[in-house]
Amino acid sequence: MQGVPLSWYLILSAILFALGVAGFLFRRSIITVFMSIELMLNAVNLSFVAFSYQFKQVDGHLFTFFVMVVAAAEAAVGLAIILTVFRNRATLNIDEINSLKY
C-alpha cells in the first residue's frame, strides 16, 4: 500500500476514540455526552475502513454501514429519551439527574 500507512489510520482512530471516552466521562451536558458516543462509533468506523482497505476486502466497509444505521436508530431513541428527561426536569446537566438513591 502506498501513501498513508495503516498504523497512522489506527493511531488517528485511537485518538478519536480516546477523545470520545474522555468526553463521555468528563463532560456534564447530556447532549455532549451523547455526541461523545457518536465520536467513539465513528472512530471505530475509521478503523474498519482502514483494515478493510488494507485487506482489499469489502467486509469492513459493510460493517461501517451497519454501524451507521444502528447509530441513527440509537440517536432516534436516545434523543427521545433525552427529551423526556428534559421535559420532566428542565435540566440537561448530568449531575442533577440523581434522584435514584446511591
Next chain:
Amino acid sequence: MPANLFPAPVEIFRFLPEIILALGGTLIMVLEALTGDRQPKNALGHVSLAALFAALVAAVAVHGSPGPAFSSMLLVDGFATFFRVVVIAVGILTVFSSYRYLSREGANTGEYYALVLFSVAGQGVMVTANELIMIFIGLEISSIATYVMAGLLRDDARANESALKYFLLGSFATAFLLYGIAFLYGATGTTNLTAIRETVLRADGPSPLLLGLAAALMLVGFGFKISSAPFQMWAPDVYQGAPTPVTAFMSAGPKAAAFAIFLRVFVTIFEPIGDRWEPIIWVFALASMTIGNFAALTQSNVKRMLAYSSIAHAGYVLVALCARSDIGTAAAMFYLAAYALMNVGAFAVVAYICGKGEKYVGIDDLAGLGSRRPAVAAALTIFLCSLIGVPLTGGFFGKFYIFKAALESKLIWLTVLGLLNSAVAAYYYLRMLVVMYMREPGEATENLEPLPAGLRTALFTSAAGVLLLGIFPSRILEFAVQSAKLFGR
C-alpha cells in the same frame, strides 16, 4: 453464484423463531394504529403471547435441523437452542406479569408488547450469531428496544432517569465492543466466527497484540452488558427506576443473551490466549460477587437489592467462565436458565406488591405477605431459596455445578471465596423472608388486590420451573453438556 443468492428453505426455517417474533411485533404495531386510543390493549398482549409461544415451538422444532444459515451468518446448535428457549421464556413471563402493572400505570399500550417481541428477536439473533456483524446487530436490536421499554412511563422522572442511564452506558459499552470487533477483524481479516477460529489456531496466526487488544475491548463491552464489576455501577439505578416488569425482563433476557455471546466468543476464538484473560475474569468474578453481595446487605429497596444481587449472580457465572472447560460452560448455561426463572419470578412479586406509582417497594412493605397472600409468599420463598442456593431449587444445582467445574479446573481460592459470598448473600434474602412471615401486615399488604390471572400464571410457572430444575436437573444439564461440546470446537 445465483444458487447462493436465495437462501435455501431450510435456512429460512432455522431463522423461523426470529421471523415469527419480528412479524408479530410489526403486526401489533399495525393493530395498535387500527384500534384507536380508547380500546383496552390487553388483546395486543395476547397477540404478543401467541407470537412468543409460536416462536418457542419453532425454536424447539428448529433444533431438529441444526446447522448454519445465510452463508454461515447464523448457526443453530444446541447452545443456540438452549438460550433461544431461555430468552423466549423470559419474554413470555414478562408479558404475563405486565398486564396488570401497565393498566394500573395507564400505560397498557401496544408498543410495549411490540418492543418485548423485538427485544426477544434481537436476543434470538445474538444467541444464534456466528458472525461479528450479527452479534452487533442482534445486540443493538435487543438493547434499543429495551432502552425504550425502560423509559415507557414518559411522565415518571425516575423511569426517565433509568432509561437515560441505561441508554448512555449501554451505548458506551457497545462502542467498546465494536472497537474490539474492529481489532478482531483487523487481526484475522474476517468477521465469521468459524473462520476467525481457524485463523487463530494456525501457527502463523494473528498478532497476539491485536488479538489481546480485541479481547480486552470486547471484555469491557460484555462486562457492561452483563453488569459485572467493575462495570456494574449503572445496574442499581437502572433496575430501580425502570418499571418493575421491565426490570424483570432486562435483568434476565438481555443478560442471558449477552452471556451467551460472551461465552461463545471467549470460549471459542479467544481460547488460545485463555491464559491471558483467565486472571482478569478471575478478578471480575470475585469483585462482582463481593461488591454485589455486600452492597445488597444495606439496601432497603427491594428492586435495588435485587439489582445488587443480580451483579453478584453475574459473578457466579463468571466463575464458570473462568473454569475454561466444557463442564464450566454447561454449568453457566444451567445457572443462567435457573437465574432467569428465579429473578423474573422475584420481580413479578414486586410488580404485584408495589401499587400505583411503585409506592411500596421497600423491604418493609413485604410485612405480613405470608398471612395475607400465602400463595404469593410461598412462590417468593421458592425464588429466594433458589437465589440463596437451597437444595431442591434450580439455584442450588446451578451453584453446585459452577463450583464443581471451578474445582475441577483447580480454582480453589475462587471457589472458597465464592462459597463464602453465598453465605453473605443468604443474610439479605433471609431478611426478606423474615419480614414477610414474622411481621404484622402493613399498609402495602393490607390493601392488596386479588392476584390477577396473568401474574398468577407468571409466578406459578416460574416457581414450578425453579423447582423442576432443582428436583430433576439431570436432563437439562445433560443437554447443556452436549451443547457445550458442540460449540464450534
